[in-house]
Amino acid sequence: MTNQTSPHIISAQHITFRYPDGRLALHDISFDIAPQEKVAIIGANGSGKSTLLLHLNGILRPQNGIIAIDGVPISDKTLQHIRAWVGLVFQNPDDQLFSAYVYDDVAFAPRYLGLSESDVKTRVIHALKMVNMEGYSNRVSHHLSVGEKKRIALATILTTNACILALDEPSAGLDPRARRDLIRLLATFTEQTLLICTHDIRLVADLCTRAIILDEGKLVADGATETIVYDQSLMEQHGLEVP
Amino acid sequence: MITPVLAMHIPDGFLSIPVSVVGWLLFIAILVYALRQTRKQLGEHRIPLMGIMAAFVFAAQMLNFPVAGGTSGHLLGATLVSIFLGPWAMIVVMTCVVGVQAVLFQDGGILALGFNIVNMGVISGLVGYTVYTWLTKILPRTTVSQWVGAGIGAWLSVVVASIATALQLVVSGTSAFDVVLPAMVGVHLLIGIGEALITVATIAFVHQTRPDLLQARADNRGARWIAVGFIIALSLVFVSPWANPNPDGLERVAEDYGFIDTAQDPAYTILPDYTVPFIESDIFTTIVAGIIGVIVVSSLGLGVAYVAKRKPISSDQTPV
Amino acid sequence: MLHLHPTRVSLLHRLDPRVKSVTAFALILGILITPPHTWRAYPLIWTLLACVAVISQLSAWKLGLQAGIALPFTLVAMTLLFTTQGRPIMMIGGLVIPDSGLARFLEIVIKSWLAMQVTLLLTKTTDFTDLLRGLRGLGISETLVATLNVMYRYLFILKDESERLIRARASRSGKSGGYSSGGTLLWRAKITGGMVGNLFLRSYERSERIYMAMVARGYDGRMPYTPLPPLKRRDVVLGLIPIICMAMIQIVVR
Numbered sequence: 001m002t003n004q005t006s007p008h009i010i011s012a013q014h015i016t017f018r019y020p021d022g023r024l025a026l027h028d029i030s031f032d033i034a035p036q037e038k039v040a041i042i043g044a045n046g047s048g049k050s051t052l053l054l055h056l057n058g059i060l061r062p063q064n065g066i067i068a069i070d071g072v073p074i075s076d077k078t079l080q081h082i083r084a085w086v087g088l089v090f091q092n093p094d095d096q097l098f099s100a101y102v103y104d105d106v107a108f109a110p111r112y113l114g115l116s117e118s119d120v121k122t123r124v125i126h127a128l129k130m131v132n133m134e135g136y137s138n139r140v141s142h143h144l145s146v147g148e149k150k151r152i153a154l155a156t157i158l159t160t161n162a163c164i165l166a167l168d169e170p171s172a173g174l175d176p177r178a179r180r181d182l183i184r185l186l187a188t189f190t191e192q193t194l195l196i197c198t199h200d201i202r203l204v205a206d207l208c209t210r211a212i213i214l215d216e217g218k219l220v221a222d223g224a225t226e227t228i229v230y231d232q233s234l235m236e237q238h239g240l241e242v243p
Numbered sequence: 244m245i246t247p248v249l250a251m252h253i254p255d256g257f258l259s260i261p262v263s264v265v266g267w268l269l270f271i272a273i274l275v276y277a278l279r280q281t282r283k284q285l286g287e288h289r290i291p292l293m294g295i296m297a298a299f300v301f302a303a304q305m306l307n308f309p310v311a312g313g314t315s316g317h318l319l320g321a322t323l324v325s326i327f328l329g330p331w332a333m334i335v336v337m338t339c340v341v342g343v344q345a346v347l348f349q350d351g352g353i354l355a356l357g358f359n360i361v362n363m364g365v366i367s368g369l370v371g372y373t374v375y376t377w378l379t380k381i382l383p384r385t386t387v388s389q390w391v392g393a394g395i396g397a398w399l400s401v402v403v404a405s406i407a408t409a410l411q412l413v414v415s416g417t418s419a420f421d422v423v424l425p426a427m428v429g430v431h432l433l434i435g436i437g438e439a440l441i442t443v444a445t446i447a448f449v450h451q452t453r454p455d456l457l458q459a460r461a462d463n464r465g466a467r468w469i470a471v472g473f474i475i476a477l478s479l480v481f482v483s484p485w486a487n488p489n490p491d492g493l494e495r496v497a498e499d500y501g502f503i504d505t506a507q508d509p510a511y512t513i514l515p516d517y518t519v520p521f522i523e524s525d526i527f528t529t530i531v532a533g534i535i536g537v538i539v540v541s542s543l544g545l546g547v548a549y550v551a552k553r554k555p556i557s558s559d560q561t562p563v
Numbered sequence: 564m565l566h567l568h569p570t571r572v573s574l575l576h577r578l579d580p581r582v583k584s585v586t587a588f589a590l591i592l593g594i595l596i597t598p599p600h601t602w603r604a605y606p607l608i609w610t611l612l613a614c615v616a617v618i619s620q621l622s623a624w625k626l627g628l629q630a631g632i633a634l635p636f637t638l639v640a641m642t643l644l645f646t647t648q649g650r651p652i653m654m655i656g657g658l659v660i661p662d663s664g665l666a667r668f669l670e671i672v673i674k675s676w677l678a679m680q681v682t683l684l685l686t687k688t689t690d691f692t693d694l695l696r697g698l699r700g701l702g703i704s705e706t707l708v709a710t711l712n713v714m715y716r717y718l719f720i721l722k723d724e725s726e727r728l729i730r731a732r733a734s735r736s737g738k739s740g741g742y743s744s745g746g747t748l749l750w751r752a753k754i755t756g757g758m759v760g761n762l763f764l765r766s767y768e769r770s771e772r773i774y775m776a777m778v779a780r781g782y783d784g785r786m787p788y789t790p791l792p793p794l795k796r797r798d799v800v801l802g803l804i805p806i807i808c809m810a811m812i813q814i815v816v817r
């Protein structure tokens with residue numbers, strides 16, 4: 001298991017990525033993230049947020065540039081280790097829940113790691129408790145509501161002690177109370193590095209210390225949350241609103 | 244981009260013209276019947292349902308899991324679809340899948356499309372479906388029986404389809420019987436295991452999530468007869484050389500043409516300059532004659548059945 | 564070649580899809596009935612296809628490369644090299660290759676390669692939905708064509724969903740020192756079955772929603788379709804030209 005107290009840093013240098021159909025989704029993006037930093041990635045629809053997240057654990061590989069996690073560059077050799085360090089929650093929870101029962105979905109990662117069934121059980125129960133879904137282990141994933149699915153999807157990455165949590169639109173589709181619960185939950189992850197792609201600027205203001213703006217695949221602003229999200233002209237220029 | 248799921252999409256050039264024509268005739272007869280049945284059974288819902296299911300099969304064929312040594316388990320999907328939608332809708336769905344693969348992705352030929360659909364849709368799906376319904380009927384009514392039925396059905400569906408493919412290649416003179424049959428069938432005995440595992444796991448998933456979708460569909464007796472027909476036909480082909488040592492007329496023709504240079508009129512020869520040195524040509528030609536006989540008889544049978552059942556023409560029965 | 568949006572507009576792109584499909588079918592048939600040992604035919608046929616490619620503003624060279632070789636089946640046909648009787652002409656690794664075996668093998672591969680180029684020419688110059696309208700115009704079952712239309716509409720959407728499922732699985736497939744990762748074969752198959760089941764249920768439920776949306780807009784079992792304009796004589800003549808060329812090639816080489 002990874003050691004949660006050891007410093008893990010994300011370092012992205014000159015990332016350029018083009019989809020196979022020719023669409024340039026990321027253009028020369030560079031940033032470094034310190035351990036335990038809480039970073040928001042904001043930007044209009046199609047600006048490349050999800051694409052960037054998929055680079056963090058090597059699901060997509062840049063045509064140019066290097067990404068290193070804790071000093072380890074992503075390559076075929078390191079891929080699987082990096083995937084144990086980086087927990088990624090997808091934009092659409094339906095893509096992530098492919099087992100019949102909630103329990104099996106949450107148990108996927110530790111089982112893949114090769115843990116014993118009793119360890120797996122402890123971790124699943126712990127993860128479900130963290131997202132306030134203790135009673136759900138025997139529920140059928142497919143029949144859950146969107147908000148419930150989103151919370152289970154979050155639980156699926158809390159079982160491997162990942163030190164980087166990358167969340168794609170975690171608050172989309174949640175009712176106000178579920179959204180407040182989510183913010184409260186995310187605020188408890190003080191040990192982990194958090195990367196959140198979102199359109200929910202209030203969530204950014206509440207949770208994140210740093211914000212990065214993407215526009216048309218380019219990194220156009222990077223700085224402390226207060227200086228970015230309250231800068232009306234900057235935000236509006238890139239299709240965003242101040243909270 | 245899309246990995247060939249099975250070594251079964253025959254390209255053009257690998258089937259002789261007469262074999263291709265027989266394939267198209269068989270395919271058209273079965274499809275026309277299947278289209279009519281789906282109209283009866285599924286009504287207006289059938290177009291969105293079958294269209295989406297065809298796209299689903301196409302996408303599901305991309306989902307795989309690593310087995311060992313760089314190989315992976317895949318899904319063909321005919322058995323799975325027949326279990327969910329019944330055999331007739333399955334035939335329409337697989338027609339769309341295999342057809343689009345041929346036209347848009349050049350996976351399989353155009354003239355070979357008839358037999359490609361018959362192999363990967365009709366034979367595969369009907370064999371899987373028949374075995375599944377039969378086993379779930381004779382075994383105790385439990386979920387495990389359902390899995391056993393689906394697993395054996397899916398495995399057999401791939402194996403039988405590969406036998407059919409191999410025989411078509413042999414009859415076309417594209418490969419030697421004693422080479423292609425063990426090779427094709429050997430590979431698909433293994434590929435079939437992947438098919439079986441995924442099919443059973445999918446059935447189990449749907450059983451736990453939406454059990455209502457697994458209710459058997461009514462009135463599919465015709466499907467069973469076609470499948471049983473194919474299985475009997477294929478097994479007869481294997482038995483026939485040993486049962487009847489005397490070559491008769493049709494075999495003679497094949498045998499003679501086998502040795503003669505056939506440049507004169509190739510469209511009518513079945514085996515262009517082709518012989519098999521390793522096995523006695525008696526046996527080989529009997530098998531060939533057997534296959535041709537089976538195909539001709541089953542096409543005739545289907546034709547007769549179709550004409551006999553013919554009802555007033557509606558917009559849907561324009562020939563395909 | 565996933566999304567088919569022909570941007571170039573050539574004579575062939577504008578040709579009536581009914582004519583185009585029939586011509587393509589006839590050309591493939593023509594290629595396949597070329598008699599054995601008439602090697603002269605193949606360069607002629609290739610020239611014909613290259614001309615069509617040039618008229619369609621496609622590179623004949625690229626077309627040939629894309630048509631490639633249909634691998635598993637080429638291996639299957641390769642057995643002809645060793646099992647056909649004939650005059651030995653060369654040895655490969657101790658195996659004797661007879662002339663007739665080599666000839667038959669080459670013929671199959673060349674025919675398959677040429678036929679694939681015809682299919683490529685058709686798909687590269689025709690929008691798939693137009694092709695379907697053409698097939699409907701040729702009298703092919705309305706249900707089948709409508710089903711193909713729905714399939715094509717959702718093909719790439721479901722393909723993307725399938726890709727995202729694979730990504731989500733890969734994301735959580737981590738490794739950590741000291742454990743043997745990956746799970747058992749059966750477990751991996753079970754997970755894949757779950758992914759197929761997930762995709763199936765989403766597809767099935769989507770088909771129900773589509774059906775309701777269709778009914779809401781007055782669907783009564785018949786799919787509205789914009790018929791093609793009546794066949795123009797010019798298109799028929801244009802479509803006949805390659806067929807006549809092919810027929811002439813077939814006559815000349817015999």
Ligand SMILES: Nc1ncnc2c1ncn2[C@@H]1O[C@H](COP(=O)(O)OP(=O)(O)OP(=O)(O)O)[C@@H](O)[C@H]1O
Nearest residue numbers: 019020021023025044045046047048049050051052
């Ligand atoms: N699989 C793909 N193939 C081709 N282009 C893609 C693909 N996925 C995304 N794109 C394109 O890449 C660009 C960035 O997409 P991305 O999904 O990263 O945006 P996003 O910032 O997450 O948007 P949203 O806020 O809508 O989620 C978009 O223009 C999109 O159309």
Ligand SMILES: [Mg+2]
Nearest residue numbers: 049050091168
């Ligand atoms: Mg996104």
